[in-house]
Amino acid sequence: MATPTMDKVEAAGAASDHLITVTLRIRRFNPEVSADSTWQDFQLEMDPKERVLDALHKIKWELDGTLTFRRSCAHGICGSDAMRINGRNRLACKTLIKDIGPEKPITVEAIKGLTVLKDLVVDMDPFFQAFRDVMPFLVTTGNEPTRERYQSAEDRERFDDTTKCILCAACTSSCPVFWNDGQYFGPAAIVNAHRFIFDSRDEAGEQRLEILNDRDGVWRCRTTFNCTDACPRGIEVTKAIQEVKRALITRRY
Structure with missing residues (x-):
């Protein structure tokens, strides 16, 4: 196996220099486990320019595969990942970590007024x-038009x-x-x-x-x-x- 060169090691170190430790405090709910919701903290190393959706992906893919949320296009167009972040309704895919006070725990919970099915997913x-x-x-x-309606x-x-x-x-x-x-x-x-x-x-x-x-x-x-x-x-x-x-x-x- 090839030994990493000094340039590659330095580049990897430089890439991690800008990462910060972020705590996501997520309101969890699983009706198969309990009728009550609970808060769970996850600590992550994140680039502050990344989005809350990126942090949720990191949790689901690397820490806890049971975390449940909706997302689709990840570009603020589909509207799938609306949730309450720090007490305000936002799209997780449009919310940058650096913009929401990452020095404190970032709270994430399901939107209000609709029945929570599991974690961050509500009955729409x-x-x-x-x-x-x-x-x-x-x-x-009237009759079907023969051209577009101007x-x-x-x-x-x-x-x-x-x-x-x-x-x-x-x-x-x-x-x-x-x-x-x-x-x-x-x-x-x-x-x-x-x-x-x-x-x-x-x-x-x-x-x-x-x-x-x-x-x-x-x-x-x-x-x-x-x-x-x-x-x-x-x-x-x-x-x-x-x-x-x-x-x-x-x-x-």
Whole structure:
């Protein structure tokens, strides 16, 4: 076996110089073991420019294969890895370790308001049911078009912000009303209704407004701005909800 050269040894030492010791304090829950959740600490050597998702991968792959969480694209697009990190809803794949105070234990737990199935995984069925209930698709009448439906840049701009939703549930699970009443549609569903209500090509705006006029619709919003603060895509969620309320009152959209 070849002996490492001095250059390689020095390079390896230099590569480890910038690593820091990080403690991830994870809220664990396994219904097959206990009805109660517990906190478990993991100490890791990490590059501070790495992401919380990288730390979770390191734990699962090297320390504890039973740790359970969702992730997919790892680029802030799929929305799979939304969780509470240091008490705030974030995407683990977009949260850099250096930005969240690594000198103290970093707490990681499941998002609130949805039933925890195991560790950081929650039951997303109620969330997606609310999404389906607001008819998140284009509704038109008449014959099938022979070409695409044109829309001006100005008309597109009207709802452009709410097209950015990735259904991560960070906004909905940050909402105090949703925590206390799982029947509330929640910010994400309203955002996705907004995207079509204000689309000039759509013909089901009135129908969606009536759905959101229900007792569990937009009027439950208390304008705390938690949803806007939590959105990893920077959507002005509270503004969108207020615009839907205004459309309900004026019937202008």
